Amino acid sequence: MNERPQPLIVGAGPAGIRAAQALVAAGLRPLIVDEAPACGGQIYRQRFVPDARSSHDLYGSEAPKAEALHRDFAALEGKLDYWPQALLWNLRDGRADIMVAGTSRQVAYDGLVLATGATDRTLPIPGWTLPGVFTLGGAQIALKSQGCAIGSKIVFLGSGPLLYLVAWQYMKAGAKIVAVLDTAPFAAKFNLLRGLPLFPAIVLRGMRMTAELKLGGVALHYGVTDVRIEGKNAVEAIAWRQDGMEHRLACDGIGYGLALRSETQAADLAGCRFTFNPRDRTALPERDAAGRTSVPGVYLAGDGAGIAGADAAERAGERVALALLQDRGLPHDAGRTAALEAELARIGRFREVLEAAFPFPAHWIQDIADATTLCRCEEVTAGEVRAAIGRFGVHELNRLKAVSRIGMGRCQGRVCGAAAAELLAHETGFGIDAVGRLRSQAPIKPVPLTLALAAQQEAAE
């Protein structure tokens, strides 16, 4: 037998599931690996065990989409190989190193679909390492997957559609929300009117959520700045400035996020070429409309290739699968590819509207106090980073990493990377597009040293 190795899909969220489905439909048998114990990704994440809540309680208006994805993936059983709780930690020479069930396995693949998703983007603020502060995504997972509220008096802070969605979900679940603090001025929301012709249902749903939060007695504050989280051993209060006035609220839980950032480490290890994306303010792996990267046989889909949301991820997942089929000389539906690309383009235009309505507060960077922790892993302060930039004349991010330890900790800059780049750009006067990007290193998440050694031995034998 001289069979080609199977395609490898990394991530079983909306993009990975739709890619798998399309490959299976064409008669291929992909391997799909995912860190979670069940498919769905973050937005359609499933519980460990069933509880008293319905699918509608968990996913709201998106329940039919969540159910369809979970059901469609379950229907692929037996037609693909699926490794849950599996971490892809390296890519080299056309092989993937994957940690699964306490051991590391090397997998040869023919066709690699990276659907690695996104995490919350943040900027450092005083007190953000205190217990009780979670990302918006983290707060949503606590509620959806674990059925827990992150506090008994909760404040949601940040920018992005997730800010209002998570607050609304918490309110519906019966949690006590003290306030929603939006970093953007109220006027920014008028931009959403431009989105009405594109996706009226989404815009109206957002407006309805905001109205219901107000009716539910949740205070909505816009244009908040100079935010400080106070507390000794855990969150006790949040203070901020707004229209020149000081404000302060007692609270014991904070959900915080400034929209999302793509998880691009695997694409980097795969050798994909990156270019700066002004909308996401970061370097992203290059891809064409179909999801092909600069590396033949490596494809990107979903938020891991640039933030576009779950609906786009489903379509992009199917689209890259069709590209993979085409590149293998297999039959594929050209009409379907055109339709998918048209839908992705429409979502892309809507994404521009969302960016204007929920802008990233880049201006916060100049006000970050020297004493504020920038890198949570290595506990490097903004002042130490500023000093390192000045002392060593640094103007490139990897150089800054070498002299300040930002991005060198366990998270590899997932959390502080955006802030470090913004701070470096501000201090040097270079553009955010000119400071470079943190190079990814294997293992892309911590794995036991014993595991890596065992893998090397296996490879040598």
Place this chain on the structure above:
Amino acid sequence: MPLLHRLVRADHPAIPFTLDGVACEGRAGDTVLTAILTQADRLRLSEFSASPRAGFCQMGACQDCWVVLESGERLRACSTALTAGMRILTRRARAA
């Protein structure tokens, strides 16, 4: 004071574990993070300043929620299911 507050699953089967030597109970379906933070207000102390930490992203990205078992094994609390008999430490542990 616990950081997390259960809204559902309070009546699910109990899973016994110990937290810094004290007998505790989680619930079936808990992550290690949930099991700890429904009874305590931290997961660990940071390596450099010994300041309390309790996780951040809850999706396996930020690496803020590592805890140590008495055996020396390290676990990422947000993405590890609680199992009966786990002996978890939140105090500063000697390097394992």
